[in-house]
Amino acid sequence: MGEAGDQVTTRRDLRTGTPVWLRNGNVRVASTPLVEDLAVEVAIVGAGVSGALVADAMLRCGKSVAVLDRRGPVLGSTPASTALLQFELDQPLVHLTRKIGRERAVRAYWRSATAVDFLRGRIADLGLRCGFRETESVYLPGDVLGVKELAREARARASIGLRSRFIGADELRASTGIERPGAVLSSGVGQVDPAALVAGLWRSALSRGARLHAPTEVVGIDSGRRHVTLTTADGVAVRAGHAVFATGYELLKLARSRRHEVVSTYAMATAPQPQRLWPSRCLIWEAAEPYLYLRTTPDGRVVVGGEDVPFSDEGERDALLPTKIAAIRRKLAKLLPDLDTTPEFAWAGCFGQTTTGLPTIGALPGAPRCFTVLGYGGNGITFSAIAAQVIQRAVLGLPDPDADLFAWAR
Numbered sequence: 021m022g023e024a025g026d027q028v029t030t031r032r033d034l035r036t037g038t039p040v041w042l043r044n045g046n047v048r049v050a051s052t053p054l055v056e057d058l059a060v061e062v063a064i065v066g067a068g069v070s071g072a073l074v075a076d077a078m079l080r081c082g083k084s085v086a087v088l089d090r091r092g093p094v095l096g097s098t099p100a101s102t103a104l105l106q107f108e109l110d111q112p113l114v115h116l117t118r119k120i121g122r123e124r125a126v127r128a129y130w131r132s133a134t135a136v137d138f139l140r141g142r143i144a145d146l147g148l149r150c151g152f153r154e155t156e157s158v159y160l161p162g163d164v165l166g167v168k169e170l171a172r173e174a175r176a177r178a179s180i181g182l183r184s185r186f187i188g189a190d191e192l193r194a195s196t197g198i199e200r201p202g203a204v205l206s207s208g209v210g211q212v213d214p215a216a217l218v219a220g221l222w223r224s225a226l227s228r229g230a231r232l233h234a235p236t237e238v239v240g241i242d243s244g245r246r247h248v249t250l251t252t253a254d255g256v257a258v259r260a261g262h263a264v265f266a267t268g269y270e271l272l273k274l275a276r277s278r279r280h281e282v283v284s285t286y287a288m289a290t291a292p293q294p295q296r297l298w299p300s301r302c303l304i305w306e307a308a309e310p311y312l313y314l315r316t317t318p319d320g321r322v323v324v325g326g327e328d329v330p331f332s333d334e335g336e337r338d339a340l341l342p343t344k345i346a347a348i349r350r351k352l353a354k355l356l357p358d359l360d361t362t363p364e365f366a367w368a369g370c371f372g373q374t375t376t377g378l379p380t381i382g383a384l385p386g387a388p389r390c391f392t393v394l395g396y397g398g399n400g401i402t403f404s405a406i407a408a409q410v411i412q413r414a415v416l417g418l419p420d421p422d423a424d425l426f427a428w429a430r
């Protein structure tokens with residue numbers, strides 16, 4: 021199988037504005053362009069959170085790893101992330117059950133819950149200083165699920181042992197100061213600084229022998245029964261036992277699918293205001309369309325996002341930034357009137373969605389030895405962790421009990 025032409029992935033302007041995580045400039049991780057041919061066990065295209073977690077997984081099983089990125093480490097979508105680490109999927113359990121059946125929906129929720137636990141463990145094992153904090157989340161009623169449906173959602177989750185329960189108005193007020201008749205409270209979720217997380221993962225991977233080459237663009241793929249050869253824009257070849265395409269929202273042209281859609285999303289961060297934050301500092305999000313979600317940072321800022329629009333044209337997306345940030349501020353002020361909603365940072369970026377909210381991870385049909393990670397939606401980072409586990413097992417020739425949930429449709 022060969023792929024000619026000068027672009028293997030769709031090129032996009034992935035984000036605009038300054039995410040709060042880059043307030044001191046881009047994170048620095050050592051990398052150099054690839055200048056000579058290379059042979060390696062696993063080649064990874066993309067140096068965002070997906071590539072970093074896949075590289076970590078490959079190194080843990082003793083594979084030699086080379087990573088190639090056309091921009092550089094942590095320069096794609098990842099630093100735009102608001103980085104809520106949730107097991108709750110974009111599709112509530114009751115809705116996902118209707119879409120894909122109970123057994124599969126339960127497995128998807130559980131796999132997501134264990135992925136958040138896995139991320140927490142990995143951050144601790146590697147001693148990464150990335151602002152990780154384990155916390156709770158509150159899921160508020162909206163036009164997607166009203167308060168009665170939220171109570172049902174909480175029961176459905178609790179019945180399969182997930183760490184969610186329904187709370188009434190008093191407990192919600194005590195935890196968040198928000199006036200609503202009830203919400204779903206979940207524990208065992210987290211938040212992180214995504215740029216620091218991925219920079220830490222890369223530094224660790226480099227210290228364990230990984231090679232990180234950037235700016236190096238992959239423009240050709242030739243995959244066969246015994247190996248894959250990637251060609252770069254500089255005419256250098258990487259021969260690998262397996263190739264993993266962790267290219268984020270710059271989709272692999274070989275992997276076009278009607279199930280995936282790239283849209284635009286908006287976020288902002290306030291100035292530090294630790295005295296005005298809600299008591300529990302938990303994650304907060306709404307069962308609403310368009311949704312609003314918020315979290316805090318260790319220095320007491322509020323990071324808030326939402327207002328997705330169904331297109332990825334960067335001109336149109338960027339022109340809407342002031343209007344969308346104004347809409348986010350209005351919603352935030354209504355929810356938590358004591359906060360100062362003035363944005364100190366505002367940004368917009370590409371975002372993905374699928375019909376089920378689940379990502380596509382695994383072997384690329386028709387391209388032997390090639391895997392893709394399309395860690396879509398509001399749980400993109402959690403899904404990147406699942407991808408690292410599923411692809412690690414596939415490269416080792418081991419089955420993964422949940423691989424079918426995320427596999428490419430054949």
Ligand SMILES: Cc1cc2nc3c(=O)[nH]c(=O)nc-3n(C[C@H](O)[C@H](O)[C@H](O)COP(=O)(O)OP(=O)(O)OC[C@H]3O[C@@H](n4cnc5c(N)ncnc54)[C@H](O)[C@@H]3O)c2cc1C
Pocket residue numbers: 028029034065066067068069070071088089090091092094095096097098099100101102103104105106236237238239266267268269270285286287325368369370371393395396397398399400401402403404
């Ligand atoms: C505003 C916003 C808020 C979000 N909030 C959350 C959240 O709260 N929680 C959550 O879990 N997720 C969230 N996400 C989603 C999450 O951030 C993404 O799923 C994740 O960052 C994607 O990481 P990635 O490594 O797959 O992609 P990227 O970070 O974009 O990395 C892909 C890399 O591939 C490289 N590349 C592409 N093509 C080639 C090529 N041909 N050759 C070489 N290199 C190539 C690119 O240069 C890029 O650096 C959010 C996203 C946004 C934009």
